[in-house]
Amino acid sequence: MSARSILDGGGIALEDHHHDLRATMRAFLERHAPNELVNELDREGRFPAEIVAGLAELGICGATLPERFGGSDVDSTSVAIICEEVQRAGSCIASAITPTLTFGGPAILWHGDEALQQRLLPGIAAGETRIAIGLTEPDAASDLSQVATRATAVEGGFLVSGTKVWCTGALDAEYVIALVRTDPAATGYDGMSFLLVPTDADNLEIRKIPKLAGQGTASCEVFCDETFVAAENLVGELHGGKRILWSLLDSERVYVAAQTVGVAQGAYDFALAYAHQRRQFGRPVIEHQAVGHRLADMACQLTMARLLAYTACARADRDEPYSLDAVMAKVSCSEIATRVVELAMEVLGAYGYSVEYPIERFYREVKLFEIAGGTNQILRNVIVKNLQPPRGT
Template structure:
């Protein structure tokens, strides 16, 4: 078993760390969130680095990066700005991967080069008011009418929908079929007639809006069907393991950011005649943070390695999602305690980590649902 990190992976992390320290400092990220404005310039620069094409092949403008590289990119983006992660991850790692794996050649040629260039973004249209953890009970309908589908229904928590080009929509196409065969995926143009978007206020990352999407008889060409009719469950659930691994990486990145900030402060802040890192209570909190980050990274990378090898990783992905997200929350809470009163001040940035971490205990399947998945996999003989 080789735990050596390749020079390429080390260089990738260093490049991204240096890039985000210049392009996304704490005050800039805070300003965009305060003004609730999407940082399109930063997204363009991220695309220029090649990060938007990591999940698909060179023939479509991507790089088909290995899973550890993607996890490193996720960590560094989350460490810099959760709002950027909210826009980048759905487009570059979920929707684009869905088109790459299941889409037609025409869809790939039209969409993926634009995704890689940063000129096209997509939003995940999965959750509904009555269908969150249980996506098989969604009610948004798509009815075939000639050469079109007519879509009616509602999605919620569709992050980035107001500035996306397409909604990667999970819809019911056969109400009489079993859930496993009665649902499909459609690429619904955001500017389609009858589609409306309402941004929602949220706790963190407000420069990328999370939205409700309303479909009022939206006509979608049949050419926008991803995969075969009725393949929706196979497509969505075929992408969820990777998404959960990346949520683990996001939690790891947030935890790393909180650790870095707290460590720097603890070395500089002097109380009772010495830097506070030399006070045992503070030193122990930093030690716990470092252990959490390292453990989360190893669990997440192990799941990513299994995904890379084509091995079943449902158990490992669920573990990565739970541990990474909760480790990030623990690190942010300890970071708040170490910075004391300064942690409450927006200009220092620790409070942003504290607000941002909570989402990842919910997104991609709540941690309670993930624990159910883990328990079921263990019952089947997983370990």
């Protein structure tokens, strides 16, 4: 039986290796990605290449890949812990890692042929090959069935034409894994495929989209105009994009939920330390009930969020269906995290607003998680479809 308190993960089905992973990552990131540096990277729009290289040395970039490709093939809860800790350090750090870790790498591993796996997965595990996710388009966002980027078969490959938007990390990635229409006659989710579009291809342009937070890893527009992509960069079957997309969405949502837990944890940790140290009316502000209760609420909500995320992970690791768990975790955790960060801002007062402290950055970063990974409105549509009336009504 674990002697840890619930706030340190006690009572949750975590094993020693989970706690060790968190401790290792936190020590590394607190040392190499302090608030001042993350703010500087965002201010200058500078990709955190050295931090990514350090994380790769710790084995983080290969966490979702098998050993034969240089990875460590950890369980879902470990991946969630990685997502939490990189996001606790800052959005630009998380966005530099997670698209490849939780989407690009698994897409190739689960659906790519042996040649594609041999060619790309060792580089991904080493942190040298990065993949940005290219789902969203100007007119196909929540409704990806409207994807209009087309890939026309030509000798040796495809000519890709269209625009992807919000492709996070594309400027510093080797590939965009793009959802494209390969069968022009098909409609809806049919006739789509995933192609790995090299970011240094001819007839391809990448432009930064200015955004509220995490600017160190830019979100980008990617313009393709008859861009040639070799046939060997097709992921899975031709026209098999729908199956690949569905296979990745559940885990993607759980890991977004875990990221939100990371922001909430960062805000809570900072606010708690501050409330002990900051004195007003002759005592630490935590001793004023209004402040203390905010911290109590933050601790409860943070723990609830973590339990939801880890419950979905545990079901994934037991090979149980976990789509609904994933959606509920993503919606609940992201909204809890927004509230926790707001409370942290209130605990700090004016210094919550100062760019010298991390709370204002968490405040800017946290809202994204109600939008990305499927908006919470869309995901509520999914939840309500799963709600059954009580028996006998």
